[in-house]
Amino acid sequence: MHNERVAGGLRCSEVLGMLSEYADGELGPETRERIEAHLAECDNCLRFGGSFQQLLSAMAANRAPVEPPTAVLDRLALRLSESLPEG
Amino acid sequence: MLNNPRGYTIPEIPTEEELLARAARGEREAFSQLVTMTRGPVYRLALAITGNAADAEDVLQETYLAAYRAAATFRGESSTRPWLLTIARHQAWRVRKRRATAGEAAPIEDAENLESLGVAAGWGSANPEQIATRAQDREILERALERLPEAYREIITLRDLEGMAGEAVAQLLGLALPAMKSRLHRSRLALAACLREEGYHA
Numbered sequence: 001m002h003n004e005r006v007a008g009g010l011r012c013s014e015v016l017g018m019l020s021e022y023a024d025g026e027l028g029p030e031t032r033e034r035i036e037a038h039l040a041e042c043d044n045c046l047r048f049g050g051s052f053q054q055l056l057s058a059m060a061a062n063r064a065p066v067e068p069p070t071a072v073l074d075r076l077a078l079r080l081s082e083s084l085p086e087g
Numbered sequence: 088m089l090n091n092p093r094g095y096t097i098p099e100i101p102t103e104e105e106l107l108a109r110a111a112r113g114e115r116e117a118f119s120q121l122v123t124m125t126r127g128p129v130y131r132l133a134l135a136i137t138g139n140a141a142d143a144e145d146v147l148q149e150t151y152l153a154a155y156r157a158a159a160t161f162r163g164e165s166s167t168r169p170w171l172l173t174i175a176r177h178q179a180w181r182v183r184k185r186r187a188t189a190g191e192a193a194p195i196e197d198a199e200n201l202e203s204l205g206v207a208a209g210w211g212s213a214n215p216e217q218i219a220t221r222a223q224d225r226e227i228l229e230r231a232l233e234r235l236p237e238a239y240r241e242i243i244t245l246r247d248l249e250g251m252a253g254e255a256v257a258q259l260l261g262l263a264l265p266a267m268k269s270r271l272h273r274s275r276l277a278l279a280a281c282l283r284e285e286g287y288h289a
Contacts, residue, residue: 016205020272024253048210054219055279059247062225065127066134072144073126079148080122084155086115 005044008037015045023053103167111158118158122151125168128249129175135244136179136237137186146182150175169259172245176259183237201273208279218279231281239274246271 005012015038021027022035039046068076101109101117103124109117126147133146153174161170202210209215221227232240245256257267 012211013202013205016210017201017272020275021268026253026268044211048205048208048212048215051209051215051217051219052275052279055222055275055282056247058219058222058228059243060250062228063248063250066131067127068130068144068147069140072130072140072147075144076122076126076148076151080119080151080155083152084115084118085113 005042007041007045008034008039010034010038012038012042012045015039015042015049019049019052022049023056104163107158107161107167107170110155111161118151118155121167125171126151128168129171131248132172132175132241132244133179135232135240136176137183138233138237138240142182142186143179146175146178149178153178165258169251169255173259176241201276204273204276204280207283208276209283218282221282221285227282227285231278231285234281234284235274235277238270239277242267242271243274243278247275 015035018027018031018035022032027035039049067073101120103121106117106121106124110121129150130143130147133143133150134140137143137146150171154171157174161167165173205211209218221231232243235243242256242260245251245259246253251259253267253271254264256271257264260267260270262270
């Protein structure tokens with residue numbers, strides 16, 4: 001089981017709970033500083049937190065639009081032309 | 088048309104809102120343009136919720152049929168993209184629920200506490216970097232996403248793959264902002280856990 005440490009005034013489980021907000025820049029400066037103080041002393045949370053942020057970056061890099069396959073688009077166009085009034 | 092100083096005329100690209108307004112007046116060409124601009128995100132959301140291409144295709148068609156019919160009633164309460172995705176989401180969940188087998192419970196907020204989810208994701212492990220490495224591989228990431236429950240896949244698609252703002256995602260899902268953030272965090276940890284497991288099946 002994970003060792004629950006207290007560093008920077010926060011328990012590891014508390015830092016775990018805030019990782020998304022931290023990565024998304026949604027925390028106020030005080031909380032951010034406390035997390036950073038924890039990470040400075042806790043290698044487990046530093047490594048996991050870093051990896052978690054890299055996961056989010058990888059997804060952000062994968063934001064190219066996903067076009068439906070051509071056959072799907074053809075059938076969509078057909079369905080719309082059949083079902084919608086001409087305009 | 089805009090003129091730039093070098094003398095080229097640059098056509099203005101209509102906004103989705105303008106296209107929808109023109110579609111509401113019966114302009115089919117404007118509606119076709121709107122479809123072209125939005126079909127990617129609609130399809131991706133449909134796939135995320137239904138989990139299969141055939142259903143996602145049905146949802147794609149039904150979404151735009153419904154959108155065309157509803158265009159005249161759109162009063163601009165939200166911008167066009169979230170409005171369209173709301174329609175898509177409604178269609179997709181309708182299809183998904185029809186497919187749910189009897190007795191298949193769909194608890195969204197798992198009883199599993201955040202810490203055990205964290206452990207499954209590699210928190211406290213010897214090699215937490217693994218999730219980041221695997222996430223770089225698009226195919227591995229896709230496979231891991233496919234293994235998530237639909238509600239988790241849905242929120243990650245909207246927030247992390249479509250890049251929608253948190254408030255917009257919360258509104259789309261009908262959640263208060265803290266509830267959205269909580270589900271998002273669980274979903275991301277669940278995804279990380281799936282990424283860790285991918286290595287054992289490769």
